[in-house]
Amino acid sequence: MLPLLVFGLLASSFVFNINHSEYFTYSKSYDFGNDAYFFHYLPMVDTFYYLGERYIEVDLQKQLAYIITPHSVDTIKISSGNPYLHKGIETPRGFFVVQNKAPIQISRQFENTEMINWVGFNGNIGFHALKKTGYYAHLGRRPSSHGCVRVSNEDGSKLFQFVRIGTPVIVYKKKPIRKVAFIKLSEINFDTDLVISEINPSYVRYFNKRINLLLDGKLIARNSPRIVLNPLVKIKSFASIRVDTEEVSVPPQKTSLFLIKKQNPVLLSTDYKPKVIYWDTCAMN
Numbered sequence: 001m002l003p004l005l006v007f008g009l010l011a012s013s014f015v016f017n018i019n020h021s022e023y024f025t026y027s028k029s030y031d032f033g034n035d036a037y038f039f040h041y042l043p044m045v046d047t048f049y050y051l052g053e054r055y056i057e058v059d060l061q062k063q064l065a066y067i068i069t070p071h072s073v074d075t076i077k078i079s080s081g082n083p084y085l086h087k088g089i090e091t092p093r094g095f096f097v098v099q100n101k102a103p104i105q106i107s108r109q110f111e112n113t114e115m116i117n118w119v120g121f122n123g124n125i126g127f128h129a130l131k132k133t134g135y136y137a138h139l140g141r142r143p144s145s146h147g148c149v150r151v152s153n154e155d156g157s158k159l160f161q162f163v164r165i166g167t168p169v170i171v172y173k174k175k176p177i178r179k180v181a182f183i184k185l186s187e188i189n190f191d192t193d194l195v196i197s198e199i200n201p202s203y204v205r206y207f208n209k210r211i212n213l214l215l216d217g218k219l220i221a222r223n224s225p226r227i228v229l230n231p232l233v234k235i236k237s238f239a240s241i242r243v244d245t246e247e248v249s250v251p252p253q254k255t256s257l258f259l260i261k262k263q264n265p266v267l268l269s270t271d272y273k274p275k276v277i278y279w280d281t282c283a284m285n
């Protein structure tokens with residue numbers, strides 16, 4: 001037991017020194033003989049790998065949106081949908097893509113209001129600015145729209161130039177359990193990865209089933225393939241693709257054992273996947 005204790009302390013020290021301790025909610029190691037160890041690490045979320053160069057996250061709780069590229073994150077203040085207004089709804093949560101954009105879009109539903117730098121991502125829900133600036137007082141503070149995501153005229157112009165048709169948009173209120181990560185074409189394994197150009201209702205059901213598996217601790221054990229989205233991905237479904245949950249936390253994911261030889265420690269770190277310390281060679285199943 002003493003060697004195992006020393007091993008555990010060294011592993012913990014190694015993780016702390018490289019400033020990855022925020023990823024490790026807890027860890028356990030078990031001695032199965034023949035130097036075999038098994039580790040659990042949290043948190044984990046389901047990941048959509050994206051071949052494009054940009055995407056947007058919308059945090060309804062903080063009333064902020066994030067314009068994300070592989071090298072930068074730009075924060076803009078928003079004001080989302082207020083369900084307590086007449087004809088108002090909360091901005092729907094989920095995974096979407098930009099469907100259309102226009103310098104000016106007219107809202108027939110709301111007295112022919114001119115929506116400046118319109119970027120639609122969920123039917124009649126989208127980002128836009130308004131000619132009058134009275135709503136600026138709500139930006140970054142509270143919901144004030146009838147369902148869309150309002151931004152300032154300056155940020156609306158920036159957003160309009162930034163996005164393309166097919167740009168992913170993630171809208172969440174709780175801590176998201178589905179994320180987007182960038183991937184290069186050379187990093188795709190076409191034998192094992194699921195590469196998607198059009199999201200139909202069958203894919204939506206499958207994506208939501210993955211969330212259920214994640215919440216049941218079975219996403220890895222089911223050998224779920226990696227999801228890769230093309231840059232001009234389209235969504236042809238009215239069903240919502242879940243990105244957050246009312247659950248308090250994601251449980252540990254059941255996996256097969258890691259058979260390990262004690263050599264120099266290496267941190268196996270991939271986007272939003274379990275963080276595993278392993279020695280020499282191991283199979284991640």
